[in-house]
Amino acid sequence: MTVHFPFQNSYSALPDSFFARVAPTPVAAPRLIKLNRALAVQLGLDPDLLETPEGAEILAGKRVPEGADPIAMAYAGHQFGQFVPQLGDGRAILLGEVIDKDGVRRDIQLKGSGPTPFSRRGDGRAALGPVLREYIVCEAMFALGIPTTRSLAAVVTGEHVIRETALPGAVLTRVASSHIRVGTFQFFAVRRDTDAIRQLADHVIARHYPELLGNERPYHALLAGVVARQADLVARWLLVGFIHGVMNTDNCSISGETIDYGPCAFMDTYDPAQVFSSIDEMGRYAYANQPRIALWNLTRLAECLLPLFGEEQEKAIEQAQEILGAFPDIFSKAYQAGLRRKIGLFTERDGDDALIQDLLDAMAKNQADFTLTFRRLGDAAGDPAADDARAQFMDPAAFDEWAKRWRERTALEPQTAAERRTAMNAVNPMFIPRNHRVEAVIQAAVNNDDYAPFEELVKVLAKPYEDQPEHAAYADPPLPDQRVLQTFCGT
Template identity: 40%
Template sequence: MKTLSTLMFANSYSELATSLGMSVIPQPLDQPYLVHFNPLVAEKLELDPAVVLDTRFIEIFSGNKILANMSPLAMKYSGHQFGQYNPDLGDGRGLLLGEVITSTGKKWDLHLKGSGKTPYSRMGDGRAVLRSSIREYLASAAMAGLSIPTTHALAIIGSQTSVIRENVETAATLVRVAESHLRFGHFEYLFYTGQHQELQQLADYVIEHHFPELASAPSPYASLFKQICQRTAAMIAAWQAVGFAHGVMNTDNMSILGLTFDYGPFGFIDDYEPSYICNHSDYSGRYAFDQQPAIGLWNLSAFGYALTPLLNKTEIDDGLEHYQHQLQQQYSHNMRQKLGLTIADESDTQLFSELLQLLKQYKVDYTLFFRTLSQVRIDELPHGEHHFNALFQCTLALKTWLACYQQRLQLEPDTRQRLTTMRQHNPKYILRNYLAQQAIEEAEQGNYQLIEQLMTVLAHPFDEHEDVEKLAQLPPHWGKHLEISCSS
């Protein structure tokens, strides 16, 4: 385990084209303090959790000091925002502090979010508020606990620095950790500015650092695009199965490693509504929950177009077809796991569809339905609708579906592990919007107990955690209709 002084840093990204970023010194926060620290993320960095006792920890991650071997850099990229190309993007409130190298040679980006103005801040102040920092901190922990690829967060640092959003709030920094912060938008920036040699250099960098096995492929760049399509498909299939809406799927928020990235107005579905929009700024519903698979394809198409100096049309089309095939295959696999099915059958699509239609029609809580189903034995299914009385106003149609489900289970070679499998793939705990909001409001008063409780259950969302079962209850009516904005 390492201390702050013994962390080994590299700064390979800063050795790329100078147009891809600019060196920036963080702007310090006033009277900084630790809000919360995640030892599970520290473990990824091989960082001793006792590091929080080092007085430099808060100073470094509040922008008041930097380690000698850090090389803070604001990344430059562009991207399509709500379908329109925007050339004026970049790290407007974040800095890549450096790349931590572990004893195994694995590289982790250490990123400070909310560190003040950069050349890409445009009209912004470069700050993050405590509210948005807590939401991303909790969200990244929730996704990691669900085994969905994501960026991570090591700590939140609060302060007395005032910032103005809709109201006066206090600034904070989020210490983000990721295998890479490279986005589709990095490639789009180089393509649209005609820096095609630098674009190839960046593609080579991605292959060297993240996909070294592709270096010897017959067509390394085509294989790279296909691999990114596959990872994106797996990520979005996982989102759809667990009921997660990202909210702002712009291409500058799309990771080249298929990581859930840049948590803004995200939301986990409460009552099942496929057209759920979690971002109140998304007036057209472009990024609604049920649009995410298609938007993934749209974003990959834009990304593929940015790679046309390296790829031909056939290679791009092959990658996009691979995305669609992988997305469907992975989503079907995920749904079968949620229902405890181990083999594929042609009737599965109809079984899934009829269930989702039921959940939509009766406005049933998505997470609690599947968790409840994970408790019902096969022999109970034909008359097991009473288990769902708290979720359905009328269970007559559900009774019919449960009978069909029991019939489908008869095709399984072995159902003895069904309930165990289902409980391993249907979480009891998700980060509901109202819980995040309550944690924020309490934290703004200096109480971090709910953050601590949420971090415990979100790290192990499939376990029972009987002492805090209230966090798994149906949300109150007001908690289902919270509007989340991009303001942070």
């Protein structure tokens, strides 16, 4: 049998100004190294066929499947605050769209599949390391319950790409609700193409916000919908210690999914100013800055939509500001509610926010591990004698002082200690993609063609809220000589 993709393409039916038609560049000797079989089934694909040599050729871009309409999408974007009027898919090609088992339209895109008209003198290729990093982290985010793009497959190409040195080439097959970004709207706004902005907005509403069809003010409602999803998304990032690393407007998805895992990372010790990205020299996208940057990005989207709000510019600006003004409250409610759940509070009382902030302040001062502090707090909720949370603090007395107040507060809740521990463990992961673990599996693959560590890490991260005693070492923070201080974009 031949590999069949039930493509139903809508984006490529938009005007030619939205994209460039371009086929993937064939590679020498594609070899499948990882297929996400469960996701393949969800997409209506046959995983057994995808694991054949023909499947590997499709997933590497060497063979274009029937029904595909390969395109590179056009977009612009603010990169570290500086506007670039034309970016676009420089190393990614959208093969087409499928309707998954839940009736959701999903893009299937090859990342690292060769140059496009938007490559800006780049080779359009991807190295193996960044492909593995994106596969690991986005699938971990999915398991953590955070809206995200997904990884269907990773393929090595049999060719090398030249970065600082020669590295194995690879292609990631990425799946997304769509790849439409704030920067997609900016591409047309800078060209004053209001008709295209309207077409794009109508497409987004039909695809991602169908409940707005027939709304009296659909474009106002669209902005409000994107604001709400982004506020909730960034709150979820902070609750697991995730740092995106490159929150440019071209990496801000209109659907509300996390997209583009370049120099991303999860914190070990808690530090609100934490930055890992080697290109974020000024800390623009530091951990605690992410809500502010999300609002900044959304303001750029609002600017693009203003012509659709009405002819009176001042009134349109006022309306946009009112919609954007909802972001802090939506974010704060989602974030604070998440923090209450993380410390085992099921009701809201005066003083809760201060109690939580005092814990965070003590964690920062004492270099406490973010993930393990909250996870071990669940153990302390179930057993007052458990001291693993206390052990995360350089000065355990700082935890003791806070824990006394916390126990007084939890005593006002109706749940039993066992119920509280279960609920806390359901929101506080044991396992995250720790940077040193990710780097170790990348080095094993790149240097030794050894994918066993990669496979095991992916397996562990698929169940982040389970104890998995046989894999307990994956929960450990890095030793001093294992710390990863910088992550890299990989382009």
